[in-house]
Amino acid sequence: MRRDTGWWLLIAPAFLLLTLVYIAPIAQVLAISVMEPSPGLGNYERLFTSESVQRVIVTTLRICIITTAIALLLGYGLAYVIALATERARRWWLLAVLVPLWISVLVRAFAWVTLLRRQGVINEGLIAAGVITEPLALVWNETGIVIGMVHYMVPYAVLPMLAAMREVDPRLLAAARGMGASRGFAFSRVFLPLSMPGVIAAGVLVFIFSLGFYITPALLGGGRTLMVAEWIKLQILDLLRWGLGAMMATVLVLAILATLVVFSRLVNLRRLFGGGA
Amino acid sequence: MNGGHGPGGGHGPGPFARGIAWATALYLLLPLSIVLPVSLTDQRFLSLPKHDISWQYYHNLFTSPLWLDAMAQSFWIACAATAIAVICGTLCAIGCWRLARRSTEVIRALMLLPLIIPSIVYAIGLYRYFAWAGLLDTFLGVALAHGVTGIPYVIVTVSTALAAFDPRLEQASRGMGASLRQTLAWVILPRIMPGIVSGGIFAFIHSWDELLIVLFIASRNVYTLPRRIWNGINENLDPTMAAVAVLLIGMTLALLLLDMALRRRREG
Numbered sequence: 398m399r400r401d402t403g404w405w406l407l408i409a410p411a412f413l414l415l416t417l418v419y420i421a422p423i424a425q426v427l428a429i430s431v432m433e434p435s436p437g438l439g440n441y442e443r444l445f446t447s448e449s450v451q452r453v454i455v456t457t458l459r460i461c462i463i464t465t466a467i468a469l470l471l472g473y474g475l476a477y478v479i480a481l482a483t484e485r486a487r488r489w490w491l492l493a494v495l496v497p498l499w500i501s502v503l504v505r506a507f508a509w510v511t512l513l514r515r516q517g518v519i520n521e522g523l524i525a526a527g528v529i530t531e532p533l534a535l536v537w538n539e540t541g542i543v544i545g546m547v548h549y550m551v552p553y554a555v556l557p558m559l560a561a562m563r564e565v566d567p568r569l570l571a572a573a574r575g576m577g578a579s580r581g582f583a584f585s586r587v588f589l590p591l592s593m594p595g596v597i598a599a600g601v602l603v604f605i606f607s608l609g610f611y612i613t614p615a616l617l618g619g620g621r622t623l624m625v626a627e628w629i630k631l632q633i634l635d636l637l638r639w640g641l642g643a644m645m646a647t648v649l650v651l652a653i654l655a656t657l658v659v660f661s662r663l664v665n666l667r668r669l670f671g672g673g674a
Numbered sequence: 675m676n677g678g679h680g681p682g683g684g685h686g687p688g689p690f691a692r693g694i695a696w697a698t699a700l701y702l703l704l705p706l707s708i709v710l711p712v713s714l715t716d717q718r719f720l721s722l723p724k725h726d727i728s729w730q731y732y733h734n735l736f737t738s739p740l741w742l743d744a745m746a747q748s749f750w751i752a753c754a755a756t757a758i759a760v761i762c763g764t765l766c767a768i769g770c771w772r773l774a775r776r777s778t779e780v781i782r783a784l785m786l787l788p789l790i791i792p793s794i795v796y797a798i799g800l801y802r803y804f805a806w807a808g809l810l811d812t813f814l815g816v817a818l819a820h821g822v823t824g825i826p827y828v829i830v831t832v833s834t835a836l837a838a839f840d841p842r843l844e845q846a847s848r849g850m851g852a853s854l855r856q857t858l859a860w861v862i863l864p865r866i867m868p869g870i871v872s873g874g875i876f877a878f879i880h881s882w883d884e885l886l887i888v889l890f891i892a893s894r895n896v897y898t899l900p901r902r903i904w905n906g907i908n909e910n911l912d913p914t915m916a917a918v919a920v921l922l923i924g925m926t927l928a929l930l931l932l933d934m935a936l937r938r939r940r941e942g
Contacts, residue, residue: 403854407769408781411762411825415785418822422799423791429802471701474694478687493699500706500926501883503903504919508705510907511712511720511916518708518722551702580688609792611886616907626794633798634890646795653790 423650430647433640440644450645457625460539460614461607464546468603469596471547472554476595477588479555480562498552506616509545510536513617537619545617546607553606554599561595562588598664605653625649706923713916720911731917741902741918748882748899751816755881758821760874763828768862771836772844782833788823796823797890804891811895816888820881827880828873835869868936875933879926 430440443450479490497505512518513536520532535541565588573583611626618624623631625645632642687695715721716728735741766785770778788796800819801810809815839862847857863870885900892901899918906915 401773404769404772407765408773408778411766411785412781414758414762414818414822415787415825418818419788419796420784422803423796424799425803426795426799471694471698474691475698477691478695481687490695490699493703495930496927497702497706499879499930501900501922503883503885503900503907504709504922505706507903507907507915507919508709510911512705512708516719516721518712521721548702548705551698584688605790609794611792611794612904626792629794629798630889633801639802642798646798650791650795653792657790 426643426646429639430643433643440640443641443644444648450641453623453625453628453645456622457608460542460546460622460624461604463543464550464607465600465604467543467547468550468554469558469600472551472558472599473592473596475551476555476558476562477592479559480565481567494552494555497548502549502612503616505548506545506613509541509548509617513541513544536617537621539618539622541617541619542614542622542624545613546610549610549613550603550607554603557598557602558592558595561598562592565591594664597660601656601660601664605656608653609649709916709919709923712913713920715913715916717913720913720916731912731914734914735917735921738914741899741914744897744899744902747813747897751813751820751896751898752878752881754813754817755820755824756874756878758817759824759828759877760870762821763825763873763877764832764863764866764870766825767829767832767836768858768866771833772841782829785829786826789826793823793884793886797887800887801890810891811893813896815891816896816898817881819887819891820884821877823884823887824877824880827876828870831869831873831876832866833869835866839865868939871936872933875929879929882925 431438433440444454475490475494479487479494482490510517514520515532515534517535519535520529523529524532535544569587569591570583573587574580578586609626610624611630614622614624615627615630618627626649629642629645629649632638632645711722712720713731714727714729715723715731716726717724763785766781770782796819804810804815807815809818843861843865844857847861848854852860883900884898885904888896888898888901889904892898899922903915903918906912906918
């Protein structure tokens with residue numbers, strides 16, 4: 398329809414920019430993964446033959462699963478209390494979630510280094526208090542990565558769970574309690590099942606964000622524990638193995654898209670990423 | 675049920691849930707607050723102040739040409755990126771909202787890709803692509819990359835604002851003979867302004883904090899604040915970094931409070 402031409406023109410600048418400056422570079426990564434160093438699926442073969450490729454995948458999955466589990470547990474407790482809080486209290490609780498969410502990830506990693514390193518605030522404090530004599534290895538290992546990543550992911554876990562919990566009719570809980578259910582029973586048989594869609598949505602979100610996470614693992618892992626994103630950077634900037642790095646990047650994107658497709662039946666993705674309507 | 679108690683009525687969360695919630699909130703906030711005392715240390719290394727508090731590292735920060743230059747660069751790049759994201763994102767959200775069909779739903783979903791695809795994948799692709807286009811290590815290149823990855827934030831906030839907008843207002847305006855441009859400027863944009871400003875704030879923070887793309891596509895010319903911090907953490911852990919951290923946390927808090935005030939006005 399002619400009348401619609403103007404509206405389509407409004408979409409054009411964003412669409413062109415996205416295509417030229419976003420989609421084209423990413424498509425190029427996919428192309429490099431099958432073209433370099435020689436055309437074919439040689440890079441993908443490494444998934445099955447190279448021990449170092451397999452090790453980085455296993456490490457990444459292990460850290461992501463641990464991070465997701467802890468972030469969901471902590472986030473659920475927080476979201477539950479926020480959902481049942483009074484209007485005034487809810488605003489303060491939300492601030493405690495949103496402030497860390499928007500503070501630079503670099504600043505957060507820096508704060509953790511300050512706290513956790515051998516001469517850091519926690520170790521110095523514990524030694525001064527006489528609790529330990531040798532500093533604990535809290536950072537530049539997998540422990541440090543998990544501490545920092547959970548810290549980053551908890552807000553992302555809270556928000557979808559909170560949205561789901563706020564749709565649970567509070568009268569159901571009151572009814573269960575009124576009919577004699579204990580607090581624990583009312584929670585596990587009424588509230589928990591009804592909030593499950595939020596838990597799954599949060600789990601998917603945290604897991605896919607964790608998979609490709611770079612900054613926190615790189616700073617708190619100290620180069621010894623490599624996750625996928627840092628490994629890709631190493632292959633490309635330091636070892637100049639473009640094909641291998643691009644292959645892993647492609648696998649990363651495919652893993653994320655597959656997770657989204659599998660869970661799109663259970664989770665309303667449009668709501669997860671803030672669909673407008 | 676009304677007034678004093680929340681939706682749970684007398685059946686609020688138990689002590690166990692409260693315990694987790696408080697512990698989690700402290701875990702989220704306390705580590706961030708540590709940078710404030712550390713930034714006031716009188717020691718020469720990262721630590722709590724021992725004898726006295728000292729402002730020397732703030733003095734360092736505001737007299738060091740390296741840090742000041744990095745802040746200025748980051749600021750101008752974030753401004754340019756925000757302009758790109760806000761203009762493209764707002765127009766696109768309006769177009770998709772008005773046309774509302776399957777194809778525009780797909781376009782809207784495509785626009786959200788930068789939220790889903792990890793930056794590392796985009797960064798390595800861009801490194802090659804910009805080398806070919808001659809945009810490596812340029813202001814324009816970084817602003818374009820930050821702008822296009824900032825579009826999703828604007829799309830989300832503007833779409834949310836549009837969902838509350840009565841489409842009959844637009845029809846009435848067009849029906850009375852207003853052109854598309856007039857309808858946009860006088861009818862639609864004023865009603866969704868809070869959403870646009872929110873999106874702009876988030877796009878700005880996104881660019882201001884962005885590190886990974888810059889690590890790949892910038893070298894000597896473009897030296898943004900996150901890159902300076904990154905090198906600081908990896909190299910020397912100078913307490914000046916704590917002062918930078920305090921400054922950044924303060925800025926984020928100010929922008930968040932601004933956004934909350936805008937939201938309250940929009941809802942109120």
